[in-house]
Amino acid sequence: MICAGIDTGSRTIKVVLIDGESHALLGSGVVDQGIEQEALAEKLLHEVLEEAGVRRDEVASIVATGYGRKLIHAADMQMTEITCQATGVSHCLPGTRTVIDIGGQDSKFLQLLPSGKVSDFAMNDRCAAGTGRFLEMAAAQLGVRVSELGELARGSNGGAQISSMCVVFAETEIVGLLAQGCTVQDIAAGIQGSIAQRIHAMSGLKATPPVVFTGGVALVPAMDTALSRALGHPVSIAPTPQLTCALGAALTAAKRIGLSPDR
Amino acid sequence: MKDRPDRITLDQWDSRYKQLIRSGIQEPEYGGCLRRHVDDGDTRLLHLAIDNSAAALRLWNFLLTEEDRLRNAREEGKTLVGTLKDLGTVPVMAYSMKNVVAFYPDGAWWIPCIMEQNSELLKTADSLGIDDSFCPVRAMLGAFVSQAHFPIPDVLICSVGATCDDLSAIAQRLDAMGHAVQWWEIPHRRRPDPGEEVVSLPGTFAAPKSLVCFVQRELQRIREILVDATGSPLSEEDLNAGIVRANRVRLLLDDLRRKVFTANPAPLPALETLIAEMLAIHFCSDQQECLVVLESLLAEVRRRVGAGVGILPVDAARIFWVNPVADLRAMNMVEDSGGRICGTEYLFSHALDLIREDVPPLEALAQSALADPMVGSPVDRAERICHDISRFGAEAVVVSRIPGASHCALEGAVIGDVVRQRFGLPVLEIEVPPVADSLEPTLRTRLEALVETVRSNRLR
Numbered sequence: 005m006i007c008a009g010i011d012t013g014s015r016t017i018k019v020v021l022i023d024g025e026s027h028a029l030l031g032s033g034v035v036d037q038g039i040e041q042e043a044l045a046e047k048l049l050h051e052v053l054e055e056a057g058v059r060r061d062e063v064a065s066i067v068a069t070g071y072g073r074k075l076i077h078a079a080d081m082q083m084t085e086i087t088c089q090a091t092g093v094s095h096c097l098p099g100t101r102t103v104i105d106i107g108g109q110d111s112k113f114l115q116l117l118p119s120g121k122v123s124d125f126a127m128n129d130r131c132a133a134g135t136g137r138f139l140e141m142a143a144a145q146l147g148v149r150v151s152e153l154g155e156l157a158r159g160s161n162g163g164a165q166i167s168s169m170c171v172v173f174a175e176t177e178i179v180g181l182l183a184q185g186c187t188v189q190d191i192a193a194g195i196q197g198s199i200a201q202r203i204h205a206m207s208g209l210k211a212t213p214p215v216v217f218t219g220g221v222a223l224v225p226a227m228d229t230a231l232s233r234a235l236g237h238p239v240s241i242a243p244t245p246q247l248t249c250a251l252g253a254a255l256t257a258a259k260r261i262g263l264s265p266d267r
Numbered sequence: 268m269k270d271r272p273d274r275i276t277l278d279q280w281d282s283r284y285k286q287l288i289r290s291g292i293q294e295p296e297y298g299g300c301l302r303r304h305v306d307d308g309d310t311r312l313l314h315l316a317i318d319n320s321a322a323a324l325r326l327w328n329f330l331l332t333e334e335d336r337l338r339n340a341r342e343e344g345k346t347l348v349g350t351l352k353d354l355g356t357v358p359v360m361a362y363s364m365k366n367v368v369a370f371y372p373d374g375a376w377w378i379p380c381i382m383e384q385n386s387e388l389l390k391t392a393d394s395l396g397i398d399d400s401f402c403p404v405r406a407m408l409g410a411f412v413s414q415a416h417f418p419i420p421d422v423l424i425c426s427v428g429a430t431c432d433d434l435s436a437i438a439q440r441l442d443a444m445g446h447a448v449q450w451w452e453i454p455h456r457r458r459p460d461p462g463e464e465v466v467s468l469p470g471t472f473a474a475p476k477s478l479v480c481f482v483q484r485e486l487q488r489i490r491e492i493l494v495d496a497t498g499s500p501l502s503e504e505d506l507n508a509g510i511v512r513a514n515r516v517r518l519l520l521d522d523l524r525r526k527v528f529t530a531n532p533a534p535l536p537a538l539e540t541l542i543a544e545m546l547a548i549h550f551c552s553d554q555q556e557c558l559v560v561l562e563s564l565l566a567e568v569r570r571r572v573g574a575g576v577g578i579l580p581v582d583a584a585r586i587f588w589v590n591p592v593a594d595l596r597a598m599n600m601v602e603d604s605g606g607r608i609c610g611t612e613y614l615f616s617h618a619l620d621l622i623r624e625d626v627p628p629l630e631a632l633a634q635s636a637l638a639d640p641m642v643g644s645p646v647d648r649a650e651r652i653c654h655d656i657s658r659f660g661a662e663a664v665v666v667s668r669i670p671g672a673s674h675c676a677l678e679g680a681v682i683g684d685v686v687r688q689r690f691g692l693p694v695l696e697i698e699v700p701p702v703a704d705s706l707e708p709t710l711r712t713r714l715e716a717l718v719e720t721v722r723s724n725r726l727r
Binding site for chain 2: 071074083084085086087110117121122123124125126127208
């Protein structure tokens with residue numbers, strides 16, 4: 005039986021299709037978020053199904069997650085991204101004890117039990133600091149793309165200090181640093197370090213290794229290094245880090261109809 | 268079942284009210300349909316889920332008619348005592364006197380929520396230089412300016428010292444506006460030095476005897492201020508009788524909280540339980556009626572527990588809640604997300620503990636004031652929370668920050684650390700502004716994730 009997970013995040017919608025019994029990945033897709041969330045999700049699901057050669061009526065169970073999960077009426081069940089992220093990561097990388105997820109507009113710190121279940125979590129609150137939005141703003145300020153920040157940071161001789169946690173104040177700081185002649189490379193490294201520190205401080209939770217990094221920001225080169233430095237532990241990037249939450253939703257969809265990942 | 272417990276909307280309450288009237292319920296003078304409060308501007312009621320019992324109707328009407336009671340008291344020539352910050356001590360003294368009504372003008376912090384920001388109180392506070400970097404208690408300044416919510420008290424008494432910086436600043440601004448404040452000092456509740464005489468306070472705290480003596484002297488000064496303001500005596504006997512009456516309220520609340528937090532299914536919603544707890548601090552300006560309201564609520568809870576019925580599913584995640592919320596809707600939200608409240612610490616746990624009746628009254632009140640969770644270290648407060656988590660069997664903790672409140676900046680992390688170390692429970696920190704509608708999706712996600720975590724760990 006085919007199961008699907010739909011992750012409606014703040015910046016993108018992700019769909020993952022799996023075989024409920026074997027948990028084999030049958031297809032996946034990502035599309036930018038928009039106003040018509042449900043229509044976008046439905047369209048993406050249709051495309052992923054078509055690409056995988058699966059008919060819509062063959063999908064036995066759908067779980068929606070992410071901040072727009074309640075809008076996905078095709079879903080049989082909704083589950084928060086905290087639980088789905090933990091499920092997805094534990095499936096890909098069993099034994100993971102800490103998950104750092106940085107998305108477009110929020111960031112999460114998950115502590116997992118050896119079983120893979122969540123024991124505690126923290127999320128950023130009413131603030132864009134420590135999120136992909138912070139990176140976007142900083143990249144725009146430097147006149148580069150987000151994807152270029154990592155390469156720039158690698159060329160740094162020592163990251164600049166960005167002390168402001170607030171996006172608005174950090175912007176002012178970056179202007180000040182540029183005016184002082186600080187290199188773009190050092191500022192880029194400073195921005196990544198600032199986000200990593202913010203994540204570490206935000207959680208108030210202890211990072212127990214192994215630590216896995218997920219979310220769209222995990223795709224930004226060198227962010228894992230910055231996080232690793234801040235947490236004091238090696239940080240590995242999950243395979244397809246943008247899709248682990250949708251994968252967790254698909255696995256939950258399988259479990260919902262008795263096709264437990266534990267079996 | 269006709270009287271099945273439920274949380275219903277205000278629209279549903281319209282017909283529920285008619286049904287209750289037809290059934291012959293006896294309403295107090297301040298009774299009536301809840302809808303009329305919306306006409307008075309309390310529009311938040313339109314977005315709340317409210318318990319459907321007659322006891323809850325009485326509770327809500329009692330709460331929402333306090334301004335009328337205060338105006339009536341003024342017309343009857345009673346002395347109005349405005350007490351600030353101490354949350355439960357000075358009102359016991361004031362209500363020991365005849366023809367005195369005490370209330371907390373800082374209770375105006377809920378007006379921006381109840382009136383959904385239409386009250387202009389916060390804008391007035393802004394114009395007075397007390398902006399949103401201060402906690403919503405600043406709404407009180409607007410209420411003093413507009414005089415639209417409570418009569419100006421005849422005497423204002425505020426505890427300072429080991430209290431929130433922002434409340435002290437707001438009270439100072441009030442004083443500078445010409446509303447003279449009588450200050451009394453509540454010192455930091457430090458741990459006793461070796462060899463120092465120690466007093467066990469109500470609740471779980473202890474303090475050096477010297478601190479109790481200090482506060483006792485401060486309360487004696489307040490006693491003299493009250494006597495001067497009213498022209499009435501306040502004898503030891505009066506104070507003793509006042510303490511006995513306050514304890515009657517506290518005993519009822521203790522019984523109510525124990526039943527509400529431990530019975531399964533939950534017999535009373537979090538929202539009504541919060542309001543009931545708030546009655547402890549100044550009896551909503553009528554001590555006698557406060558007893559009737561609580562007895563009625565307790566009777567309803569007993570009936571529900573006896574019948575094995577409640578307002579939530581039996582598998583609701585048991586959540587301990589720290590700090591009152593600026594938006595009352597958050598209490599609905601936790602239940603809509605699959606949780607139930609099993610224990611609270613709303614900054615006034617000392618007003619829920621019994622006041623000693625076996626020592627001189629001012630000494631007893633000094634001990635009670637020093638048991639305030641806010642005047643000691645956050646670690647002490649966390650210990651008290653741990654004590655109550657054990658008592659009520661909570662499975663998770665929510666620490667709800669109040670925007671701008673100075674104490675919230677640090678205490679959440681401390682409470683979280685202590686609770687995690689002691690019980691290994693998940694601790695969620697959130698911030699709830701006076702109207703949290705735009706944040707509802709993110710708040711719900713956090714609360715639902717907490718519930719999922721609790722349930723998943725149960726299976727483990």
